[in-house]
Amino acid sequence: MEAQDRDEFIAAGLASYGIEADEIELAVIGAAHALFWPSILELLELDAEGAQPERDPDLAHAPAAE
Amino acid sequence: MSAGLDLTLSGQAAAIAAGELDPAELLEEALARIEQRNPALNAIVETFPERSREMLASAPAGPLHGVPVVIKDEWPLPWRAQRFGAAEMLAPSAPGESGPFLALRDAGATIVGVGNMHELGSGSTGNVSFYGPAHNPWDLARCPGGSSSGPAAAVSARLVGGAVGADGVGSIRYPAAYCGLTGLKPTFGRSAMAGHHMAAVSTTIVSGPLCADAADARLLASALFREPLEAGDASGLRIGIVRGDVTDDVAPAVRDACEVAINELVKETGGELVEVELEGLDPAALATILLANTEGLAGISPSRLNSLDPELSPLGRGLLKYRMLLPAAATVKAQEVRTLMRRRLAAALEQVDVIAWPTVPAPAPPLDSPLVELPSGTTTADRANVRGGALANLTGAPAISVPVGLAEDLPVALQLQGGWGRDALLLDAAQALERANGRRWVQALPPLAREGEPTEA
Numbered sequence: 001m002e003a004q005d006r007d008e009f010i011a012a013g014l015a016s017y018g019i020e021a022d023e024i025e026l027a028v029i030g031a032a033h034a035l036f037w038p039s040i041l042e043l044l045e046l047d048a049e050g051a052q053p054e055r056d057p058d059l060a061h062a063p064a065a066e
Numbered sequence: 067m068s069a070g071l072d073l074t075l076s077g078q079a080a081a082i083a084a085g086e087l088d089p090a091e092l093l094e095e096a097l098a099r100i101e102q103r104n105p106a107l108n109a110i111v112e113t114f115p116e117r118s119r120e121m122l123a124s125a126p127a128g129p130l131h132g133v134p135v136v137i138k139d140e141w142p143l144p145w146r147a148q149r150f151g152a153a154e155m156l157a158p159s160a161p162g163e164s165g166p167f168l169a170l171r172d173a174g175a176t177i178v179g180v181g182n183m184h185e186l187g188s189g190s191t192g193n194v195s196f197y198g199p200a201h202n203p204w205d206l207a208r209c210p211g212g213s214s215s216g217p218a219a220a221v222s223a224r225l226v227g228g229a230v231g232a233d234g235v236g237s238i239r240y241p242a243a244y245c246g247l248t249g250l251k252p253t254f255g256r257s258a259m260a261g262h263h264m265a266a267v268s269t270t271i272v273s274g275p276l277c278a279d280a281a282d283a284r285l286l287a288s289a290l291f292r293e294p295l296e297a298g299d300a301s302g303l304r305i306g307i308v309r310g311d312v313t314d315d316v317a318p319a320v321r322d323a324c325e326v327a328i329n330e331l332v333k334e335t336g337g338e339l340v341e342v343e344l345e346g347l348d349p350a351a352l353a354t355i356l357l358a359n360t361e362g363l364a365g366i367s368p369s370r371l372n373s374l375d376p377e378l379s380p381l382g383r384g385l386l387k388y389r390m391l392l393p394a395a396a397t398v399k400a401q402e403v404r405t406l407m408r409r410r411l412a413a414a415l416e417q418v419d420v421i422a423w424p425t426v427p428a429p430a431p432p433l434d435s436p437l438v439e440l441p442s443g444t445t446t447a448d449r450a451n452v453r454g455g456a457l458a459n460l461t462g463a464p465a466i467s468v469p470v471g472l473a474e475d476l477p478v479a480l481q482l483q484g485g486w487g488r489d490a491l492l493l494d495a496a497q498a499l500e501r502a503n504g505r506r507w508v509q510a511l512p513p514l515a516r517e518g519e520p521t522e523a
Contacts, residue, residue: 009391017371019372019387021384021387025380025387026384027384028388032385033391035449036355039348040352042349043349043353043356043403044396048405048406049406051402051406052402052405053404057405057462059254059269059462060256060462060486060487063408063409
């Protein structure tokens with residue numbers, strides 16, 4: 001995502017919620033977005049090997065057999 | 067003045083039980099030491115001497131009878147609401163009997179103070195807090211780690227022998243590593259969590275101990291678990307190592323110290339080293355961050371975000387607002403990654419008992435510029451640390467950070483991750499490592515604490 005697209009995405013996203021942000025907050029959001037967005041796009045394309053989320057996963061124990 | 071505080075936590079408990087140490091004197095010693103050392107550290111954000119004395123006066127004859135401890139600013143106490151290191155929390159906060167408070171009280175411990183923490187629990191460095199940053203006792207200009215910054219700094223400087231932290235994305239293990247302590251992230255759901263403002267929604271956060279050594283961590287964890295974690299010998303330990311960034315993109319001094327420690331552990335336990343496959347640690351880290359941040363959205367609304375306390379840091383305000391822009395599809399994908407990584411970890415743990423890699427890839431960075439130098443380049447400590455810390459939170463499995471050396475006078479740490487419910491084995495392995503290196507690293511003291519040397523009971 002180019003810098004201009006990024007700025008527009010952030011501005012439009014915040015505006016759609018009616019969330020106000022000052023210059024410093026926008027700089028923080030921009031930096032976070034620049035850091036996370038490429039990885040988020042990679043995550044969305046990740047082959048999770050058909051792993052469906054466990055229903056109510058019991059995180060205190062190993063996963064149930066597939 | 068007596069040197070009760072220079073005993074380990076276990077040593078203090080044993081000396082009190084044997085009638086060799088007066089717990090009232092120990093409490094006053096702790097309060098005096100906090101007054102003396104804390105101004106340089108900002109590890110403790112509040113003491114309440116009368117409440118502590120009352121707690122001691124009514125303490126039962128439990129395994130921690132009369133032992134002073136610190137609790138992170140993440141749980142309410144009957145006389146104090148938690149602040150979560152922030153000017154305001156986005157969840158209701160009120161005084162109360164939280165699970166960790168009750169566990170400590172019932173074990174006979176005395177809560178002597180509240181530990182500082184990274185604002186809203188959202189950083190691995192501890193350099194941002196409503197109270198101002200806590201400082202690392204090894205170098206006051208360095209980060210103590212986060213988010214359990216104050217508990218770690220307090221134990222490292224020997225203000226107390228043990229502290230209760232919380233770990234949602236590495237938040238016990240990072241500060242343990244930076245401050246040269248033993249820190250246990252328990253199996254999810256096993257340690258006291260009642261009263262935490264996110265207890266109903268979080269699938270990553272647990273309470274756990276930060277202590278000088280594994281015996282102390284065992285004692286404090288047993289209180290938090292409300293069940294004894296019996297000691298074993300870890301003989302024949304099968305230690306898994308993973309090839310990839312988590313072991314390779316690491317500062318050379320950290321990599322060397324961890325390799326030495328792993329080899330010592332193999333020798334001490336008569337165990338074996340096994341290379342295991344564990345792919346996907348980078349997406350696992352992102353998935354953990356997404357889940358933790360999404361779960362943290364409870365109670366957030368646009369109008370709430372438009373009325374944030376101006377004393378909340380600009381970083382905190384910006385990141386809270388950014389959470390609203392995270393795509394829902396990524397959160398669903400994060401759940402798939404959780405399932406995938408739980409399966410992969412379970413498969414790896416069929417071959418080995420523990421998996422070892424550096425807790426953090428570089429020692430504590432400067433407070434005013436929390437960046438670390440790695441073979442791949444300069445990056446933020448947060449970004450570097452989460453790579454190795456997140457898997458335990460994503461999967462629910464336990465992990466422990468143990469000190470294994472010093473690099474330019476700053477602690478270096480190894481993480482051991484084990485199977486679900488095998489918290490005691492991690493403590494056994496940590497104790498085996500202490501035997502192997504002659505307790506050299508758990509007894510190493512930062513400059514601020516070198517008035518007395520810690521001793522075993």
